[in-house]
Amino acid sequence: MLKIGDKVDVLDDVLSGTIVAINGNMVTIETNEGFDLDFKANELVKIGSKSINQDAFKLASVNEILKEKTEKKRHNNTQKIKPKQRYQPKLEVDLHLHKLIDNERGMSNYDKLNLQLDTARQQLEFAIKKRIQKVVFIHGVGEGVLKMELETLFSRYDNIKYYDADYKKYGLGATEIYIYQNS
Numbered sequence: 001m002l003k004i005g006d007k008v009d010v011l012d013d014v015l016s017g018t019i020v021a022i023n024g025n026m027v028t029i030e031t032n033e034g035f036d037l038d039f040k041a042n043e044l045v046k047i048g049s050k051s052i053n054q055d056a057f058k059l060a061s062v063n064e065i066l067k068e069k070t071e072k073k074r075h076n077n078t079q080k081i082k083p084k085q086r087y088q089p090k091l092e093v094d095l096h097l098h099k100l101i102d103n104e105r106g107m108s109n110y111d112k113l114n115l116q117l118d119t120a121r122q123q124l125e126f127a128i129k130k131r132i133q134k135v136v137f138i139h140g141v142g143e144g145v146l147k148m149e150l151e152t153l154f155s156r157y158d159n160i161k162y163y164d165a166d167y168k169k170y171g172l173g174a175t176e177i178y179i180y181q182n183s
Contacts, residue, residue, distance in 0.1 A: 007047040094138045140173040
């Protein structure tokens with residue numbers, strides 16, 4: 001049985017993380033990259049456990065598991081996305097220091113800025129790899145140093161367009177990027 005705090009792997013993907021919420025059969029995990037993703041309980045396996053998630057393997061044989069997987073593919077239950085939601089960013093990355101580390105004592109401004117930029121670079125690479133088209137980087141207003149450094153980082157990529165994020169939702173403290181997908 002899965003519980004909050006368990007380390008898990010996703011069966012059909014190269015993802016792992018820690019369970020942060022369980023709602024019925026749906027389990028939310030926080031990946032090692034810091035993203036919250038939802039999965040069905042039978043799509044997860046507990047790491048370090050000698051027994052694999054019993055709910056995932058109650059079926060009697062491999063043939064039944066294969067049959068179940070092919071049936072799911074045929075019955076493509078796509079949820080309709082409202083036009084307003086369709087254009088919402090799929091990923092938000094908060095670069096405020098208190099979201100990245102527990103204690104910033106002893107860090108120079110240079111160290112803090114590099115931590116934020118490294119996090120932004122990692123999340124951007126993750127989004128490109130996972131084909132996430134829109135990402136919002138929340139950097140705050142401040143003196144604008146982080147925003148300028150982010151723009152320098154984004155300008156190094158040919159397949160990225162960046163602009164101020166939705167003012168109603170983020171105010172002046174966020175930049176949205178759009179990643180052009182190459183087929």
